[in-house]
Amino acid sequence: MLGKTANGLFWMSRYLERAENTARLIETGQRIALTRLGPDDAEWASVLRSAGVLTAYQAHNDTLTRDAALNWMLRARENGSSILSCIEAARQNARLVRTAITGEVWEAINATYMTARELLSRKVSERDLPAVLRRIRQNTALVRGMVHGTMLRNEIYDFLRLGTFLERADNTARILDVKYYVLLPSVSAVGSSIDNVQWESILRSVSARGGFRMEYGAGAGPQEIAHFLILDRRMPRSLAFCVGKLKDNLRYLNTGARHPSEAQKRVDRLERGFLSHDVAAIFDYGLHEYIQDVLDRLSGIARQIEIDNRFYE
Amino acid sequence: MSETQPFDEMWGTGDTVRAPYRRFHDWFADEEPARLRAKQREAEELFRLTGITFNVYGKAEAEERLIPFDIIPRIISATEWHRLARGIEQRVRAINAFLHDIYHKQEIVKAGRLPLEMIARNEAFLPHMIGVTPPGGVYTHIVGIDLVRTGPGEFHVLEDNARTPSGVSYMLENRETMLQMFPELFSQNRVQPVQNYPVDLLRSLAASAPPECSGDPVVAVLTPGIYNSAYFEHAFLADQMGVALVEGHDLRVTDGRVAMRTTRGYRPIDVLYRRVDDDFLDPLNFNPDSALGVPGIMDVYRAGRITLANAPGTGIADDKAIYSYMPDIVEFYTGERPLLPNVPTWRCSEPEALAYVLDHLEELVVKEVHGSGGYGMLIGPAATRKDLDAFRRKLQARPGNYIAQPTLCLSTVPIFARAGLTPRHVDLRPFVLVSPGRVQVTPGGLTRVALRKGSLVVNSSQGGGTKDTWVLEE
Incomplete structure (x- = not known):
């Protein structure tokens, strides 16, 4: 191609x-x-x-x-x-x-x-x-x-999927970045009406209000929302889901090669470093810093895909 | 001003439907006009959705427009077509022989059949091609011959398109649309198919690959890009052939080959169907400002390691000044009388002809020798006094830049207008594929129709439309 x-x-x-x-x-x-x-x-x-x-x-x-x-x-x-x-x-x-x-x-x-x-x-x-x-x-x-x-499920399809999931991961990360403060356990009284509205707004932004309630129950709060959007692999807009898809599609593209591509290595590092801990560890790291790091790495992966596949001269 | 009655292809000059149109006319007579109008809208919707548009030059913002499509087909009988196809084939063989000759021994000049200055002083003559023989000896792989009709058996060649003829995508999409709109018509009429064109084109290009190429040749289509007026067609043909659509910046010369940048490195190309003009093909050899071409591609070409379709320098064969010599050219190379006549042409470079043209300007059509697309031409009978005066001055200033022809009474085919069937002038561009030892004329072509009453200008850039063109089986 x-x-x-x-x-x-x-x-x-x-x-x-x-x-x-x-x-x-x-x-x-x-x-x-x-x-x-x-x-x-x-x-x-x-x-x-x-x-x-x-x-x-x-x-x-x-x-x-x-x-x-x-x-x-x-x-x-x-x-x-x-x-x-x-x-x-x-x-x-x-x-x-x-x-x-x-x-x-x-x-x-x-x-x-x-x-x-x-x-x-x-x-x-x-x-x-x-x-x-x-x-x-x-x-x-x-x-x-x-x-x-x-x-056809060939490299054309792989590039389409890479674009979709990079953009989607980026979008979910940005929503979290803007609203991270309402998910912090220390801030205002949990369960206040303002919080409820903000949580709802996050969930609606990713079309996941119903799914979240179904899986996590009515009493679930910010920790669960963070877990849902970051780590839940069933949720098609979570970071873990999107990164998993990036990983799959990069692997398909690289079929037959002896070594992983540079982009594959970057995705592996992102997954190992940021998506294999529990949500408590993320809060310990600092939710805001965490999201910033993930956003940086996502744009690094996008650049690497361009280079690996000779998008430009 | 009175006009002689034009020949109508459905009605002849009387009021009996001509044979090829009989079945169609029976069908039409039973149709509700309201249903047909709905179909016409449906067809337009289909064109818009498929994105069969062209970009208009000279507008502030590149605008995509539809070429109006008329649902009444233009129908040609098997016998009529047979004669045309033979004439076209003869002409295309002559054009290829002519191109080989003028870039080699120039026998036609030596024989005194063509003045030397027609070549030596012609801007379309490409010195880079002197002594170069393209792979398989084919110069014009794809040709479009523009024909006009003035009577039952009278077809004339109006123009040869030997550089990068366009419009074949409309031939194919018009048929596709008609098949979807009116399937019953194709059960009632036995229409020869045109749908094999893309496969034929691919085979024909592959057959013209350089001799060193073994196995399946790698074919690609070179486009100037998405802002080109014919981009849709470039993408359409690449898609239909299943080959890559490349731009200049996707290509580079490496290891003496032209190669395209793929996600896995550079891959050499054997045959390039280029829809980029000669001037822009190679900034090293031609226009140094071209961003559309590939530096060094001409050197690879001259080394015989890539096929360019069409070959560079073919423009000399469709130059309008050369056109007037076409009857001699056909005779010289085929040894036969031309089967298809030219339109009589005055070369304004000749003093006697110029005097005649200046005297009869209001009856003539005057064209620029290198112009195309209906730009920069004068249609005497339709021109104002001011236009005529302005053109007279242009003619006197640069007579060699113009040719003149009588205003032909082009045949008409009805279009479906609000008032029912209404005659409008048409022309026809059949498409021809040439590979080593083979000339193939697709049965059909692009019928362009002037939508304004009485207008003789059918170019899409000037408000013309198109029709499906049927060639019936025997």
């Missing part, structure tokens, strides 16, 4: 995953704002930070308002990570790798793009927001379904 093609596949799936994650973050923020349990603007700042776009937002806007924050994340051209920008970038990459993906996958991406262009051609009203976000999530899910259902 061409290095350029691997690069295109990797970024196509990263951008799709990012668009979907941003949609989910917006839904969570909107829900919290509507139930009026948290302070409005502060919540939007944390949503922007979780989406990794707060600094850029501040560079382009003087004040933080709900409308401006929503617009920034939904459709701002200046924001390369807005949903619209992500979907356009995903499609651009899909055009670049058109020969590597099936017709069905291409059509699903193109349809996603046409839908997003139409839905996001003007400011989205509060009334339309839920339906718009729902359609975007449905569309990106359709692409994922087409990838799952029509693509």
Whole structure:
């Protein structure tokens, strides 16, 4: 496969995953704002930070308002990570790798793009927001379904999966990074209504409220949430799950080679150093420092994948 | 201004449906116009979803547009096609022989059939190709011959496309769309298939690989990139052939071969179907500013270690000044009378011709010798006095830059308009594959149609549309 093609596949799936994650973050923020349990603007700042776009937002806007924050994340051209920008970038990459993906996958991406262009051609009203976000999530899910259902399980598929899980691990880590303080056992009274809202917001951001309650019960608190998002291998957005997938896909790519690739070595180090302890050890290490370290290592792995596979000259 | 009645391919010049269209017409007569309109919209939706778009140059933001598709097919009988195919084959053989000759002994010049300056002073002549014989001796692996029709048996060659003819993806997608929209039509009419084109193309390219290549040749398609107007087609063909789609920066010359950067290192290429113009192919040998090409690729080519399809320097054969010599060229190399006539052409470089053209400008079509895509041409009968004056000055300033032809009364085929079937002018571009010892004409081609009433300009960049083209079986 061409290095350029691997690069295109990797970024196509990263951008799709990012668009979907941003949609989910917006839904969570909107829900919290509507139930009026948290302070409005502060919540939007944390949503922007979780989406990794707060600094850029501040560079382009003087004040933080709900409308401006929503617009920034939904459709701002200046924001390369807005949903619209992500979907356009995903499609651009899909055009670049058109020969590597099936017709069905291409059509699903193109349809996603046409839908997003139409839905996001003007400011989205509060009334339309839920339906718009729902359609975007449905569309990106359709692409994922087409990838799952029509693509050969070969190196093309491996690069798509690498992009998906790197982006997803990055997203989960950032959500934890922004909200880590509400998970610390020492801070405010456990079980206060503010905490409950914040915990709920974390779980909603990863579409896992129901699953968490089912597995951990109603009385579970911050330790369990941290465990769920970091170490639980059943949870498809946990760090351990995503890193496990990175490991698998890098191994498939390296089939037949005598030595592990550099990226494989990095993932092994990440897993050994950060995902083989219990959650108490993580809290001892310092949750914030832990997450920062994981984020650094994830971007190191992404760079190494580029180099190992000759994405660029 | 009155126009002579054009020949309509469905109705002839009277009111009886011509034979090839009979079954189609019976079907059409029973159809609800509302259903057909819905189908027309459905077809457009399909095109948009598949992403069969082209980028428009000269717009601030590169914009993707659909080429309008008309659901009424253009139908050609087996007998008509047989004659055309023979004429096309003859012409393509002559073009290849001509290219070999002018880059070697130039017998045609020595025989006095072509003036030397037509080659020596032609910008499309590529000195780098002198004495170079491409692998298998094939210059134009892929050719598109533009034909126009003026009567029942009267086809003329309007233009030869010997560099990188485009449009074949529309031929294939138009058929695919018709098959999905109106399967019943294909049960009622026996239409010759075009769908084998990608496989034929791959076989034809593979058969043209350098002699040193053993086993299955590695074939790739070279595109200028996603902003090129025909990018969709480049990706489409690479996809259909199952080969890599590469850009210049994916390639480099290493160990005397052209190789592509894969995730596992550099892999040599045997045959490159390049959709990049000669000028941009090799910054070391041609345009030094080109970011689209591969430094040193021409040296590998001259060493015979890669096949470029089409060969560099083929542009001289589809140059519009050379075009006027095509009847002589065909005769010189095949020893036969040309089966397909040219459109009569005045070479404005010749003083007598220029005088005639200046005198009759309002009746003629004037084209730039090196132009394409309908840009920079004058259609006399449709031009304003101002346009005519402006062109007159251009002609006097650089007569050698222009040729002129009579305004042909192009045939029409009906389109499906709001008012029902409405005649519009069409042309036809059949596609031809050439490999050592073999010329293959795909039965069908791209029919382009001028959507505006009375318009003779069918180019997609100028608002033309396309139709599915049927060649019926015997």
